[in-house]
Amino acid sequence: MIKVEIRGLCKSFGKHEVLKGIDCDIETGEVVCVIGPSGSGKSTFLRCINCLEQPTSGTIKVDGHIMDENAKNIDELREDVGMVFQQFNLFPHLSVLKNITIAPVLRKKMSEDEAKKVAMELLARVGLADKADAMPRSLSGGQKQRVAIARALAMRPGLMLFDEPTSALDPEMVGEVLDVMRQLAEEGMTMVCVTHEMGFARQVADRVIFVDGGVIAEEGTPSEVFGNPKSQRLKDFLNAVAEA
Amino acid sequence: MSFFELLIQSLPLLMQGLALTLELAAVSLLIAMVIGIAASLMGMSKNPILRAINRAFVAIIRGTPLLVQGFFIYFGITGILGIRMTAFTAGVIALSLNAGGYMSEIFRGGIQAVDPGQTEAARSLGLSKRQTTWRIVIPQAIRICIPSVVNQWCITIKDTSIISVLGFAELTKIGQQIIARTFRSFEVWIMVGVLYFIVIYLLTVLARIVERKVSLD
Numbered sequence: 001m002i003k004v005e006i007r008g009l010c011k012s013f014g015k016h017e018v019l020k021g022i023d024c025d026i027e028t029g030e031v032v033c034v035i036g037p038s039g040s041g042k043s044t045f046l047r048c049i050n051c052l053e054q055p056t057s058g059t060i061k062v063d064g065h066i067m068d069e070n071a072k073n074i075d076e077l078r079e080d081v082g083m084v085f086q087q088f089n090l091f092p093h094l095s096v097l098k099n100i101t102i103a104p105v106l107r108k109k110m111s112e113d114e115a116k117k118v119a120m121e122l123l124a125r126v127g128l129a130d131k132a133d134a135m136p137r138s139l140s141g142g143q144k145q146r147v148a149i150a151r152a153l154a155m156r157p158g159l160m161l162f163d164e165p166t167s168a169l170d171p172e173m174v175g176e177v178l179d180v181m182r183q184l185a186e187e188g189m190t191m192v193c194v195t196h197e198m199g200f201a202r203q204v205a206d207r208v209i210f211v212d213g214g215v216i217a218e219e220g221t222p223s224e225v226f227g228n229p230k231s232q233r234l235k236d237f238l239n240a241v242a243e244a
Numbered sequence: 245m246s247f248f249e250l251l252i253q254s255l256p257l258l259m260q261g262l263a264l265t266l267e268l269a270a271v272s273l274l275i276a277m278v279i280g281i282a283a284s285l286m287g288m289s290k291n292p293i294l295r296a297i298n299r300a301f302v303a304i305i306r307g308t309p310l311l312v313q314g315f316f317i318y319f320g321i322t323g324i325l326g327i328r329m330t331a332f333t334a335g336v337i338a339l340s341l342n343a344g345g346y347m348s349e350i351f352r353g354g355i356q357a358v359d360p361g362q363t364e365a366a367r368s369l370g371l372s373k374r375q376t377t378w379r380i381v382i383p384q385a386i387r388i389c390i391p392s393v394v395n396q397w398c399i400t401i402k403d404t405s406i407i408s409v410l411g412f413a414e415l416t417k418i419g420q421q422i423i424a425r426t427f428r429s430f431e432v433w434i435m436v437g438v439l440y441f442i443v444i445y446l447l448t449v450l451a452r453i454v455e456r457k458v459s460l461d
Contacts, residue, residue: 050368052364052367052368075367075370075371075372076370078367078369079370082368082369083364083365085361087359089359089362089364089365091362091365091366092460093383093384093387093460102369102379103369103371106375107369107370137460137461148365155369
């Protein structure tokens with residue numbers, strides 16, 4: 001079953017054309033990793049999927065529904081698309097628990113008790129059950145990101161978007177976040193991850209998309225993309241990453 | 245007459261003046277907060293006419309002295325419209341418009357200082373624009389605004405002394421009247437100054453406690 005259908009996606013910021021026509025289908029349960037040099041448009045691509053960026057042209061459908069900023073039901077459509085940000089974006093004025101329960105209570109009309117139960121289960125899953133009453137400022141980067149993942153999962157989304165979720169972390173905290181994501185992938189979550197973690201992409205992805213210059217320059221299974229890159233641009237990119 | 249005799253003799257009158265000062269400041273600041281919120285919302289509106297009105301309002305308030313604003317309202321407006329108002333009413337209008345103009349910029353700055361990532365995270369969870377504004381952005385903007393708002397309160401409390409020239413007996417005016425009778429300029433201005441200082445000092449101490457209570461750092 002197709003979860004996300006993207007056709008002719010273009011996005012410009014003023015005169016600057018970031019995405020120049022992207023076509024892409026994502027199957028339910030598929031884990032797609034998006035790689036590419038910085039400025040290639042991979043984050044913009046991801047942000048168009050839940051309409052944080054409104055496409056200049058082209059269409060994006062999630063479960064057959066067109067994602068449009070001005071659509072009446074855009075809030076409901078976004079409920080099904082969880083997102084995890086590079087900078088975590090936890091709500092600093094709310095406790096860890098409230099960060100997770102706010103959306104289910106406001107959107108799904110869940111009772112506080114019910115939402116709390118869900119939140120505690122999720123916190124246990126990401127290994128932070130003891131941090132429920134902590135404020136975000138007291139958490140490490142890796143802990144913040146795991147709370148952010150739990151917050152997104154609390155809406156029971158059918159699709160999760162990850163925008164460089166480990167890029168702002170100290171190296172020793174990358175593993176704990178990737179472990180949670182790996183577990184999520186194994187449970188069958190449909191995931192699109194913009195990432196610089198080539199090891200993660202190689203291991204977890206069903207498909208790797210290489211975005212360069214605002215288009216999908218190459219895509220395939222991890223073994224195809226990493227083992228047998230066809231285009232010179234991808235070869236150069238992989239070499240540059242390997243040297244770093 | 246010794247300093248203490250003068251103090252004991254003057255204090256009841258000075259306290260009356262202080263009460264009027266505080267009343268004028270409190271009423272004006274209350275209205276100024278409402279004006280400030282409304283004006284800042286206009287300033288951030290999508291409607292270009294509302295934005296232009298806000299910009300003109302702030303420019304006029306910032307570009308003219310409070311004293312001129314007070315005279316204009318008390319003598320200019322009443323004259324041209326043929327209406328009467330008390331000096332106190334004119335003072336309240338002038339002070340609340342004046343402080344409201346500055347507050348509108350404080351509130352706008354506070355809301356715009358909230359990380360756009362907060363809005364993105366809230367919207368990505370499905371929260372509506374309204375829910376995002378009231379549950380996520382405003383609570384953080386208030387914390388950012390507190391120091392500047394308290395600063396404006398201090399300024400407005402002291403600005404009541406300027407507006408007293410319209411003719412009502414707040415603290416500074418009472419001080420002048422006592423001096424006119426006693427010729428003890430040095431001592432009386434110290435008393436007046438200390439009274440302002442105490443009020444403002446207490447306010448800032450209170451503000452700092454609140455600030456620490458709600459701090460996110």
